[in-house]
Amino acid sequence: MLLLLSLVQLAFAALLAPFFAGLLSTVEEKLESKSGPNVLQRYFDLIKLFRKESVVPSVASPFFRLAPYATFTLYLFLTLVLPIITAFPLTFGPVVDFVGGGLIFGAAATVKKIAAVDSRSNYAHLGASRAASISSLSEPIMVLIFIMLGVLSGTNNPYIINNTLQTSSAWYSSLLHWFVVGAFFMVLLVETGQLPIESQTQSEFGMIDQSMPIEYSGPELAFFHWGGYVKQFLLMSVFLNVFSLPFWVPMKPEPGPLLGYLAIHFVKMTVLTVVFALLNETVSKYRLYKIFDFIAMTFAFALLAGLAYYVTGGDL
Amino acid sequence: MSATYSITGFIIIVLGLFLQWQVYVSRIVFTFAASSIVIAVWFAYQGIVTDSYSPIVLAVLTAGVRGTLIPILIVRNLHVTPWRARENNPVMGTASSIVLSLVLVIFSLWLFRWSIGRYVGATGVYAALPFAMLFQGAFLIISRRNAFIQMVGYLELENGVLLLGAWGFPQLPLLIEAAIVLDLLGVVVVARIIMRMREESLSIDDRAVAEAALSEDMRG
Numbered sequence: 001m002l003l004l005l006s007l008v009q010l011a012f013a014a015l016l017a018p019f020f021a022g023l024l025s026t027v028e029e030k031l032e033s034k035s036g037p038n039v040l041q042r043y044f045d046l047i048k049l050f051r052k053e054s055v056v057p058s059v060a061s062p063f064f065r066l067a068p069y070a071t072f073t074l075y076l077f078l079t080l081v082l083p084i085i086t087a088f089p090l091t092f093g094p095v096v097d098f099v100g101g102g103l104i105f106g107a108a109a110t111v112k113k114i115a116a117v118d119s120r121s122n123y124a125h126l127g128a129s130r131a132a133s134i135s136s137l138s139e140p141i142m143v144l145i146f147i148m149l150g151v152l153s154g155t156n157n158p159y160i161i162n163n164t165l166q167t168s169s170a171w172y173s174s175l176l177h178w179f180v181v182g183a184f185f186m187v188l189l190v191e192t193g194q195l196p197i198e199s200q201t202q203s204e205f206g207m208i209d210q211s212m213p214i215e216y217s218g219p220e221l222a223f224f225h226w227g228g229y230v231k232q233f234l235l236m237s238v239f240l241n242v243f244s245l246p247f248w249v250p251m252k253p254e255p256g257p258l259l260g261y262l263a264i265h266f267v268k269m270t271v272l273t274v275v276f277a278l279l280n281e282t283v284s285k286y287r288l289y290k291i292f293d294f295i296a297m298t299f300a301f302a303l304l305a306g307l308a309y310y311v312t313g314g315d316l
Numbered sequence: 317m318s319a320t321y322s323i324t325g326f327i328i329i330v331l332g333l334f335l336q337w338q339v340y341v342s343r344i345v346f347t348f349a350a351s352s353i354v355i356a357v358w359f360a361y362q363g364i365v366t367d368s369y370s371p372i373v374l375a376v377l378t379a380g381v382r383g384t385l386i387p388i389l390i391v392r393n394l395h396v397t398p399w400r401a402r403e404n405n406p407v408m409g410t411a412s413s414i415v416l417s418l419v420l421v422i423f424s425l426w427l428f429r430w431s432i433g434r435y436v437g438a439t440g441v442y443a444a445l446p447f448a449m450l451f452q453g454a455f456l457i458i459s460r461r462n463a464f465i466q467m468v469g470y471l472e473l474e475n476g477v478l479l480l481g482a483w484g485f486p487q488l489p490l491l492i493e494a495a496i497v498l499d500l501l502g503v504v505v506v507a508r509i510i511m512r513m514r515e516e517s518l519s520i521d522d523r524a525v526a527e528a529a530l531s532e533d534m535r536g
Contacts, residue, residue: 175326293337296411300333300418304326311425311444312322 001253006080006090012262013079013237017229018042020236020273027277042229046222054218059120067115068216068223074108075230084237085261087162087249097156098146105191106139108231112212112224119215123204127211130288134197134208137295138190141183141302148180148305149242158242165246172246175312179305181243186298188239192232194276196294199285206285233269240268318442321483324358325445327351328479329421332452332472336413339403341394341464345387348468348475352382355479362482371482378478386471390464403462413459420451443483449476 022042029036038044056065078101080092096104113132116124150156152171153164165172190197198208213224241249248264250257286294331351338344356379363371394401406413428444453473457466 175323179326290410293410293414296414297333297337300414301330303418303422304330307422307425308322308326311442 002091005086005253005258006092009085009090010076010079012265013084013233014076014226014230016266016269017233018046018226020233020269021229023270023273024277024280027274028280031277031281042225046226049217049222049225050219052218054216054220056220057119057121057215060118060215064115064118064215065220067111067118068213068220068227070111071108072223072227072230074104074111075227075234078104078234079230082234082238083158083162083241083249084234085249085258085265086253087159087166087241087246087251088253089157089159093159098149098158098161099143099156101158102139102142102146105231106135108227109135116212121215123207123211123214126204127207127209127214130208131212134190134291134295137292138187138298141295141299142187144299144302145180145183145187145305148176148183148302148309151306151309152176152180158238162242162246162249163251165242166249166251175308176305179301179308183298183301183305184239184243186294186301188235189279190291190295190298191235192276195280196283196286197291206288236269236272237265240265240272320358320361322442322445324354325442325449325479327354328475329445329448329452332421332449332456333414333417335452335456335468335472336417336459337410339406339410341401341403341462341468342391344465344468345390348471349383349387351472351475352378355475356383358479359482374482382471382475390467394464400462400464403460403465405461407459407461413455416459417452417455420455421448424448424451443480446476446478446480446483449473449479452476 019039019042022037022039025041026036026039054065077092080090081096082101109131113128116128146156149161152174153161155161165177171177189195193200193209198210199206200210204211209228213221216224245268248261250261328351331347331354334347335344338347356375359371359375359378363369363375408416424447425444428447433444450473453469453471453476456469456472460466460469
C-alpha cells in the first residue's frame with residue numbers, strides 16, 4: 001500500500017509540475033490583459049524538446065551531459081520522501097529528515113552549477129556565479145528555518161511537523177510559526193526565481209537560474225526544465241503542507257480522504273500560483289546587489305522566530 | 317493582554333527592520349506611520365478591554381499626531397526639498413544595517429533580562445520589546461545621514477518609550493503619556509523651522525557666491 005502511494009505521489013508531482021509552471025505564465029499574461037499561452041504549453045515544450053537532437057559543446061566533459069539526468073533523479077527522489085499527498089511517511093519517508101532533504105536540494109543545485117561551469121559558456125558561468133552567491137546565504141537560512149521548526153515539534157521530520165501543526169492550534173497561531181512561514185515564503189521566492197529576485201526575461205542583467213542551461217538542447221534541456229518544474233512543485237508543496245496550510249492532509253492511509261486530498265492539493269497549489277502571479281505583476285525586480293538586502297530580511301524573520309520563542313517562553 | 321502586547325511589539329520590531337531596509341524617505345515615513353497606527357490599535361484594544369477612557373484618548377492622539385499629522389508634515393516638506401527624498405550616502409550598506417539592527421534587538425533583549433528583567437518577574441519580560449525599539453530607533457539615527465530619516469529614528473525611539481510606559485507603568489497619568497505623544501509635535505515643528513532657516517541661509521550664501529562669480533566674470 002505504502003509503495004503504491006509512493007508511486008502515486010511521484011506521478012502526481014512529476015506529471016503536474018509542468019502544469020503549474022504553465023498556469024503561472026498564463027495567469028501573469030491574463031493579468032496583463034493578454035490572451036497568454038496555453039496552460040499546457042510547458043508540456044508541449046517538453047515534448048518538442050524530447051523530439052529534438054542534442055548539441056553538446058565540444059569542450060564540455062561527459063558530466064555536462066549526465067547532469068540533467070542526475071538532477072532530475074534527485075528531484076524525483078525528493079517526491080518520495082516529502083509530505084505531498086499524505087501526512088504519514090511513505091516507504092522512503094524515514095530515509096531523510098528536513099536537513100537531509102535540504103542537502104539533496106543542495107546537491108542538485110551543485111550538480112547544475114558544475115555542469116554550467118563545464119559548458120564553458122560565459123552566460124552559464126555568470127548564472128552559476130550569481131546562483132552560488134545567493135544560495136551561499138539562502139541555504140544556511142533554510143537550515144535556520146528547519147532548526148526553528150525543530151523547536152516547534154521537537155524533531156526535523158516534516159511529517160511530525162505537519163501533524164503537530166494540524167493538531168495544535170496553539171503552535172499554529174504562535175509567533176514562532178508565523179515568522180518561520182514568512183521566512184520560508186521569502187526563501188521560496190529566492191529558490192523558485194520569482195520577482196523581486198529574478199525576472200523571466202532574456203536580459204542577461206537579471207539572469208540567474210535561466211542562464212545556467214543556456215548550452216543545453218534536446219532531451220537534456222527537457223530534463224533540466226522538467227527538473228526545475230518538479231523542484232518548484234516540491235518547494236510549493238512543502239510550503240503549503242508543512243508551513244502555512246498543513247490542514248486536510250490525510251493522516252491515515254484511507255483511499256477516500258487520499259483521493260479527496262489530491263483535489264484539495266491541486267486547489268492549494270493553484271491559489272499559491274495565483275499569489276506568485278500577482279506578486280510577479282506588482283513587484284519590480286531588484287538590482288542584483290539588492291537581492292542580498294532581501295536575504296538579510298529573510299534571515300531577520302528566521303531569527304525573530306527564535307526570539308519570539310525566547311521572549312514569550314513558547315506561550316505565544 | 318500580554319499576548320496582544322507581544323504581537324504588537326514584534327510587529328513594530330519587524331517594521332523597525334523595514335525602516336532599515338528602505339532608502340526612500342517617503343517609504344520610511346509611511347512605515348513609521350504604520351507602526352504608530354499599530355500602537356494606536358493596541359491602545360484602543362486596551363481601552364476596550366479595561367473599559368477605561370484614557371487608553372482610547374491615547375489611541376486617538378497617537379493615530380492622529382504620530383500616525384497622520386507628523387508623516388503628512390514630513391512628506392509635504394519633502395516636496396519642498398526634493399534632494400532629501402532618499403538616503404544617498406548611508407553610513408553602512410542596507411544588508412549590514414538590517415543584520416546589525418537585528419543584533420541590537422538581541423542585545424537589548426539580553427540587556428533587559430540581565431538588568432531590569434531580574435526585578436519585574438515573568439510577565440515583565442514583554443517590556444523587553446520596547447527596549448529593542450529604543451535601540452532600533454537610535455541605530456536608525458546613527459546609520460543614516462538624511463535629516464528626515466534621523467528624525468524618524470527619533471520618533472521610533474519615542475514610540476518605544478510610549479509603549480514601555482503603557483506596559484511597564486499602566487498607572488501613569490494620562491497627562492504624562494499624552495505629553496510623550498505630543499512632545500514630538502513640538503520637535504517636528506522646531507526641526508522644520510530650523511531646516512527652513514538653514515535652507516534660507518544657504519540660499520543667501522548661494523546667491524552671494526553667484527553674484528561674486530558674476531562680478532568676477534564682468535571684471536575679467
